[in-house]
Amino acid sequence: MPHLTTPEAPAALSASLQTGAQLHALLERLFPICRSITGDGVRQTLAVVQEYLPDLQVHEVPSGTPVLDWTVPAEWNIRDAWVKNAAGERVIDFQQHSLHVLGYSTPVRGWFSRQELEQHLFSLPEQPTLIPYRTSYYQPGWGFCLSHEARLALSDEYYEVCIDSTLDEHGSLTYGELVLPATVAREEAAGEVLLSCHCCHPSLANDNLSGLVVAVALAGYLARQPRRYAYRFVFGPGTIGSITWLARNPEAVARIRHGLVLTLLGGPGDFTYKQSRRGTAATDQAVALALRDRAAAHHIRPWLPYGYDERQYCSPGFNLPVGCLSRTPFGEFAEYHTSADNPSFVRPGQLQQALELVQQICRVFEHNRTYRNLRPYGEPQLGRRGLYKGVGGGSEGQQWQMALLWVLSLSDGEHSLPAVAEQSGLPFELLHRAAQSLAATDLLEPV
Amino acid sequence: MPHLTTPEAPAALSASLQTGAQLHALLERLFPICRSITGDGVRQTLAVVQEYLPDLQVHEVPSGTPVLDWTVPAEWNIRDAWVKNAAGERVIDFQQHSLHVLGYSTPVRGWFSRQELEQHLFSLPEQPTLIPYRTSYYQPGWGFCLSHEARLALSDEYYEVCIDSTLDEHGSLTYGELVLPATVAREEAAGEVLLSCHCCHPSLANDNLSGLVVAVALAGYLARQPRRYAYRFVFGPGTIGSITWLARNPEAVARIRHGLVLTLLGGPGDFTYKQSRRGTAATDQAVALALRDRAAAHHIRPWLPYGYDERQYCSPGFNLPVGCLSRTPFGEFAEYHTSADNPSFVRPGQLQQALELVQQICRVFEHNRTYRNLRPYGEPQLGRRGLYKGVGGGSEGQQWQMALLWVLSLSDGEHSLPAVAEQSGLPFELLHRAAQSLAATDLLEPV
Amino acid sequence: MPHLTTPEAPAALSASLQTGAQLHALLERLFPICRSITGDGVRQTLAVVQEYLPDLQVHEVPSGTPVLDWTVPAEWNIRDAWVKNAAGERVIDFQQHSLHVLGYSTPVRGWFSRQELEQHLFSLPEQPTLIPYRTSYYQPGWGFCLSHEARLALSDEYYEVCIDSTLDEHGSLTYGELVLPATVAREEAAGEVLLSCHCCHPSLANDNLSGLVVAVALAGYLARQPRRYAYRFVFGPGTIGSITWLARNPEAVARIRHGLVLTLLGGPGDFTYKQSRRGTAATDQAVALALRDRAAAHHIRPWLPYGYDERQYCSPGFNLPVGCLSRTPFGEFAEYHTSADNPSFVRPGQLQQALELVQQICRVFEHNRTYRNLRPYGEPQLGRRGLYKGVGGGSEGQQWQMALLWVLSLSDGEHSLPAVAEQSGLPFELLHRAAQSLAATDLLEPV
CATH class of the missing domain: 1.10.10.10 (Winged helix-like DNA-binding domain superfamily/Winged helix DNA-binding domain)
Structure with a gap:
């Protein structure tokens, strides 16, 4: 079962994470784990990150905790899930791919007519060989995702269904945090830089493991540099993770001078920077300069209140100078949120370019005098x-x-x-x- | 004689003025009246408007009254005007078309040689079948307008000329005004919106009757809506009418938050909005948004100190947020200020689109929070x-x-x-x- | 020897300097003089200018005087310079062209192997028939400039070299200055306009004599006009001349409201205006308007901290509203800083257009109310x-x-x-x- 695989210890620490091949190897190692917005998949992922960044702190926030306008949800874990045909064969099997189960599915066990089962299936008629990625975090239900070809092949009248999941009201939400303090005297320190990436997607490579491995490598690089700024890395689930972090860290929030959400950095396509809500923050200027100097072709887009965790960081009450750096944005490439977003879709060279770009962005932050x-x-x-x-x-x-x-x-x-x-x-x-x-x-x- | 025709009572009130066909019917009814900047033609026109808008107030301002830098002129009326050839036939006849007489012509009666008469004739050599529209408000004189073909056909040596007009120093200037008060409590009221159109052109349809009928229909529409703003409609002669209104209403002027001059709304051609002198007034923004959302093709032009009554409203002392909404602007279509600007040039569908657009503009005013x-x-x-x-x-x-x-x-x-x-x-x-x-x-x- | 030619007295005064032909004649007269940043060439040039502008004041500033961050250099003069072959023939001869000697060459006399001599030669392999213009003001040394063809023809093993120059530590730097006071009452006077051109280039026509003759003619024109502004003309060596003037005239500097550096006005090519460092100064606006109204095609470029004396006037401490007016800018035409920049490269009609343009610019200054x-x-x-x-x-x-x-x-x-x-x-x-x-x-x- 993918998420129970014991992670292998890496050959070296974060200093070893410098080439595109090294980043890609870490991504491949993390790929099979079934992550969600809570649960053991996140913990396993952060445990691997800790091998590279031993100072990473892992926080557990109890389910039911109020965070801003939200509440930390029950913790979801899953052991197995399948649909068997009349012959007892697994025709949909979570063991084969963690995308097969609708994220946050409630437990279920029993026989269903094909017509009943169809109400719980998700597939992509226009991409008939791919499994889609779907979740239902805040509306209880269960479901399976499968290729449209496989769906059309379902011909039995009845199927046995099992989702062996738990939703624990007494569980917790898990996120990781690493702070690299400034190396200059306190009176010369310049505040904090926030680097955030989500770690809640199951077996998807570009979204979001590419951002995660670049962030880990960047932390390793910055740890070896003199720093006017402190750098704070947050690895948490999308939306509820950043909301939880914001709710718990008002003092850190007040020190943020720059910030980046890192995502979708490994696929093909030019770099795309989405500006912060401010649009003219020093962060926006720094990223634009780094892109101009480093990336032949790139795109800069204005603020949009839809996307990744910048939605939370830039909500009008916080209005932080946080933009989002990616390559081709979400929803604009065919592999997005499907089983085609796998490790072979992510190229080592693209990861390395991304790492060099974020290093350059941090140099602009540091040398902005x-x-x-x-x-x-x-x-x-x-x-x-x-x-x-x-x-x-x-x-x-x-x-x-x-x-x-x-x-x-x-x-x-x-x-x-x-x-x-x-x-x-x-x-x-x-x-x-x-x-x-x-x-x-x-x-x-x-x- | 056109201007003496008793207007027929309409079948219904302003609520009946909603479709393009209904607007066009009103335009056709008003078309024959010989309007000028003063005189009975304006009164007859406003009497028809009052049938639709019973609360319309008609103001009479005595000739000789100082208004800003101007003086209300003598009142002009005309009973008849003609040029007869040697055989006694009317070769130019005001009864046939009110454009035949130069606006504000002084009275004249007598025989003139063709050469003398020629000094008083206006025609369009490049549009030889059309009668031009000309006036001489502030420089006393008399004249006739006629098609160039008709002019070339004048071959007699002498002609008898009659202009049976009066210029009464003890007359008055007439304009109409309607205020729809805000329907909200005084502390929530948002000021006034000025809607202005000129009613001084004789038998011309697009300029200016199209603006007038759209304004009447808009007033009927707004009377049936809840209103944060008060809406003030001014129907008066161009230039001297708006100057007279401005001179007499300093308190209302101070309450104006938005304003539009409505004109040339019935011909073919895309909508064109001419911005207020401010250029960035909330009015300019609202009209641009309504055009963006409603009109596939449209044009926005910057302020120009030439045009319609926005010249007066936007003069630097007042500098009101008043723009001008039209379709193809004055002087940019071949029918402009000629007998070809007749009711068949104005399409019902164009009038209806214009009404829907100004309704939408007013909704943006109302919902601008x-x-x-x-x-x-x-x-x-x-x-x-x-x-x-x-x-x-x-x-x-x-x-x-x-x-x-x-x-x-x-x-x-x-x-x-x-x-x-x-x-x-x-x-x-x-x-x-x-x-x-x-x-x-x-x-x-x-x- | 060119620079010793006694200038001929002109037929008339500055009033005679109005047509392109008249400007070109003055340019041809000044062309042979061997100017540098100090020395008799500058004095002879200013003596000619004084014939047209008798009120021109000629200032001498002793070598060694500290001026801002610089020091006035030793005065350089040259009587003769040549390279003779074994047969005693002058194969490079300063008498033939003042460009043949590296500007500010230290004196030298003796025999050199061809290999040794080569270290001191400058030519243009890609423009093999042209003599380049080179100087070495602040790094002592000597050298000759020659066509690449002539250089390739040097085949003797030894050459006799003579540079009969002097570098006088007790000399001075020379510049000319003319002030045309405002003709209005003191309380209506509007400050000063600075017009600056360099006069340190030897036999080059477009760079910089074109700017100089246009400035002289403009001074003559302005002397005959009523003036709200005072106009201050500075004729000095590039860089060190403007630095010297700035160092010595803090009170005049404080009165400057507009300024132009005039250069490269006689060649082909559209007018080009380089904006002041401010970019939005009234000077920049005035020049743009004059170009718009007068010059069909022209170019406006933003500030660049490289170029002519605007570098000094616009240094951040002064930040004066001084732009640079030229035709095709330096380095962008093939004849730049070569012997091809001679009087035949400069067209009388181009000079006249330039004079009319700067007159128009001054009218905009004067009428800017x-x-x-x-x-x-x-x-x-x-x-x-x-x-x-x-x-x-x-x-x-x-x-x-x-x-x-x-x-x-x-x-x-x-x-x-x-x-x-x-x-x-x-x-x-x-x-x-x-x-x-x-x-x-x-x-x-x-x-």
């Missing part, structure tokens, strides 16, 4: 400071010299370095190095 | 309030659910419902219904 | 003031009447006349005349 030119009257003579080429008269300023000039020109205490990058069109990292060089010759200081 | 989400921290759980579908996992949010989410997301007390409509791209009426549903479940309240 | 409509309630009756045509009803407003209406509509004390020109699309000069007519009938007054 506003500077003041200390020799603002006329241009300072760069030549005697070793910052300028000696023989003039050529017709092309080189990019490095342009970076120096742009930083000097706009460092009036009002233009942040990302603003300089936007206005100049020059790469953010080049401008950051130029600012470092100018600061080293006492021409510039951070505001 | 700014709301506050009362559960702004995270999304409220719509499911337990019966506002959400139960089985998740599908890839498409439906429009109704998106409307609920958009209203919740942007109801922070700073986004009006029209702003939500602009940002979401969803129909205004749908968002209004979503806001009503959310308010009914205590999730929302107006600010 | 904000007015208040004194009859703002409704439109004033233009007819009785002789400002309107008498017979209405035509379908086209004429441009003059539209100008009157636009000025009245937007003269609320908040829209400048350039803003009216932008919003209306009407020519600025027409609006200026309309404003004058309205002011003459007491309908308008400047704020």
